[in-house]
Amino acid sequence: MISHDAIKKTFAPLVAAGIIATPAAAFAADGTVTIGMLSAFTGAFASFGQLQKEGAVLALEQRDYKVAGKTIKIIYADDQLDNELAVTKAKQLVEQDKVDVITGLVSGDEGLSVGAYMKDKNIPVVPMYSASEDSTMREWYSFIVRPTWTGAQPMDVFGYWLAKVKGLKKIYMIGEDYSYPYNQAGGFKRGFLRGGGVEVKTIWHAVPTSDYSSIIASIPLGGKYDAVLYNGAGSDAVAFVKQYVEFGMQNRIPLFGQSNTFEKPDLDSMPQEIVGAYSAHLTADDLNTPNWNKFRDAFKKRWNHSPSAASEFAYGSMELILRAIEARKGDVADKAALVAAMRSVDMSDEPRGPVKLDDYNAAIENVYIRQVALGSDGVMYNKGLFTAKNVSQFGPYDPKVYMKQPADGRTNPPDLRVEMPPEMLQVARDYEFVPFGK
Amino acid sequence: MDTRYVILVLNGLTQGAIFFVLGSGLTLAFGLMRIVNMSHGAFYLLGGYLGLATFRLTGSWTVAVVAAGLSIALLGLLLERGMLARVREGGDLSQTLLTIALSMIIADVALAIWGGHSLSIRSPAAISMPVTIFGITYPGFRYVLMAISVLIALLLWLILYRTRFGIAVRASVDDREIVSALGVRIDTVYSLMFMLSAFLGGVAGVLGGTYLQLSPGEDTTILTYSLVVVIVGGLGSLMGAVVSSLILGQILSFSLAYAPQMSMFLVFVPMAIVLAVRPEGLFGRRV
Numbered sequence: 001m002i003s004h005d006a007i008k009k010t011f012a013p014l015v016a017a018g019i020i021a022t023p024a025a026a027f028a029a030d031g032t033v034t035i036g037m038l039s040a041f042t043g044a045f046a047s048f049g050q051l052q053k054e055g056a057v058l059a060l061e062q063r064d065y066k067v068a069g070k071t072i073k074i075i076y077a078d079d080q081l082d083n084e085l086a087v088t089k090a091k092q093l094v095e096q097d098k099v100d101v102i103t104g105l106v107s108g109d110e111g112l113s114v115g116a117y118m119k120d121k122n123i124p125v126v127p128m129y130s131a132s133e134d135s136t137m138r139e140w141y142s143f144i145v146r147p148t149w150t151g152a153q154p155m156d157v158f159g160y161w162l163a164k165v166k167g168l169k170k171i172y173m174i175g176e177d178y179s180y181p182y183n184q185a186g187g188f189k190r191g192f193l194r195g196g197g198v199e200v201k202t203i204w205h206a207v208p209t210s211d212y213s214s215i216i217a218s219i220p221l222g223g224k225y226d227a228v229l230y231n232g233a234g235s236d237a238v239a240f241v242k243q244y245v246e247f248g249m250q251n252r253i254p255l256f257g258q259s260n261t262f263e264k265p266d267l268d269s270m271p272q273e274i275v276g277a278y279s280a281h282l283t284a285d286d287l288n289t290p291n292w293n294k295f296r297d298a299f300k301k302r303w304n305h306s307p308s309a310a311s312e313f314a315y316g317s318m319e320l321i322l323r324a325i326e327a328r329k330g331d332v333a334d335k336a337a338l339v340a341a342m343r344s345v346d347m348s349d350e351p352r353g354p355v356k357l358d359d360y361n362a363a364i365e366n367v368y369i370r371q372v373a374l375g376s377d378g379v380m381y382n383k384g385l386f387t388a389k390n391v392s393q394f395g396p397y398d399p400k401v402y403m404k405q406p407a408d409g410r411t412n413p414p415d416l417r418v419e420m421p422p423e424m425l426q427v428a429r430d431y432e433f434v435p436f437g438k
Numbered sequence: 439m440d441t442r443y444v445i446l447v448l449n450g451l452t453q454g455a456i457f458f459v460l461g462s463g464l465t466l467a468f469g470l471m472r473i474v475n476m477s478h479g480a481f482y483l484l485g486g487y488l489g490l491a492t493f494r495l496t497g498s499w500t501v502a503v504v505a506a507g508l509s510i511a512l513l514g515l516l517l518e519r520g521m522l523a524r525v526r527e528g529g530d531l532s533q534t535l536l537t538i539a540l541s542m543i544i545a546d547v548a549l550a551i552w553g554g555h556s557l558s559i560r561s562p563a564a565i566s567m568p569v570t571i572f573g574i575t576y577p578g579f580r581y582v583l584m585a586i587s588v589l590i591a592l593l594l595w596l597i598l599y600r601t602r603f604g605i606a607v608r609a610s611v612d613d614r615e616i617v618s619a620l621g622v623r624i625d626t627v628y629s630l631m632f633m634l635s636a637f638l639g640g641v642a643g644v645l646g647g648t649y650l651q652l653s654p655g656e657d658t659t660i661l662t663y664s665l666v667v668v669i670v671g672g673l674g675s676l677m678g679a680v681v682s683s684l685i686l687g688q689i690l691s692f693s694l695a696y697a698p699q700m701s702m703f704l705v706f707v708p709m710a711i712v713l714a715v716r717p718e719g720l721f722g723r724r725v
Binding site: 042045046047048049050174177203205208209211214217218235237238239242248269 | 446691
């Protein structure tokens, strides 16, 4: 192995000659704060990566890339949704670009890999859309600040609502086989079984799969299950929903989605037969609060289309970073102080609803139960039905009890209520649902 | 018999159909030109997007299929004449590397134009109605897909075995120097074959974009499947492409029903077996 010093010596003449700049010195001197935005801008998640970028850029442009007298320099790094490449790119951002903050991160696995690499780097990591709960739980360290969500967070509410309020007993869930859907499934199972549900049968399929017709043909009919939940997103969701309708399944057993299944703009590529389908997320397309409307209008003006959750999360995360830099009066040398500033930023004006951070720097916020509806313009959207307020990443559970459970996976938590640990079926106080907009 | 098995078989046939349209073009071009066109998946994706654009413009699905096929064929001609022919002396490796580069460029251009969102082509209402045969209801468009691929198989057979071009192609597969010496313009044969292959790629894109969806990444997924078709069937064999796409379709369909997590793995099992036992493929000849 070549030592660091050896490398330094080798390149010393070049540095002296000014051929290789020493970035730390170069950037600190001219009053620049460097933010690295690492995400999947191409590949299967290009759509979410792009939506995320649009939200972040809007926040930066609204301040003209200047905060507290400092110029914000943003470096985009594309990991193509490849976890190894994500770590390589993170390394580049840290060692070569000397970034002051790393943000972006669109998928669950990507967030976990980059989080693991960044552990001893003492640089704040602000995941935007990456939702694997362990980034702010079992794998958490104080430099991770995630003002957005975990996969389980909206799904625990959704499952509980379907069982407790809608009285459903058995759900057949088909999901993409990787960490974020595991976490969505985990939240859903806990909420559904706690709310009185009996079974959430889970089936996992390889990613990517193009033709779902055989999976769809295998769904048991004849009242064995109350509904099907497709636990997938993006192009997989479009293909699945399209084929579900092609086989006329929506007339035989209702279809629900995970948080991203019916997100725009994928919803625009789906057949209108799915109007009425339920899902839960932290945004709804018909939110009508002054903060949301202001954000939505600015976003539409800049990008010519409506924002989705990924854009809003990115906007809010970037705002958090910028406000923290502002609170530090542009001094980002002390990274621990920057994280402390992030923790005390006021996010009560967050467009999707007020956000607070818990002890693990994860968001406590509103969860919305939504239904796919047809607008007067003939375009489908996610209409808010009910709101559960101040939902934490632990749901209604005591964090200590929650963290003792094994991490969500293919077979964790169990599918059946009878196999669920009793402490996960009992909570001191469960959600209350208020009509959307109240 | 449970109707579910019939549906699974039909699903396998639908998938086999699309694999055949894609894989046949790839395998025929390979048999003749000895290069694996790694941009075949990108041809598929671009064909699908061009079909979508045409469909939005004209509202006709048939026009979309033909327009996409022809534009990709034209693109194929330009690439073959303008680039592939120039590096032919460099051997198989430089040509293959060139097609990899092309596939990346095409995919990035498509991402820039059509974005990362998932798009799909609406199947024509007249043929997308569910059809009930012997008590089994199945989407009509999928039958059309199967019919189109059977038609393409027949046409390819006619071209290969009943035309002068086909004779030249088959002879060149065996010995291109001799064919060349006999006065056949081998470069023209290459160009025509590459165009035909690209045409099929473009058509497959519209078929796939209609019954599945189009999005970034789909190009590499579909390329993987067509490579399996080519390898299992035997390089350059039309019959091999037919048989291997049928097998692959059924494996995918049944594995998705019984072990969805394992579907990708199970697809590669026959490929591994074939490579171990009969490296030239089921219908291939040793080269």
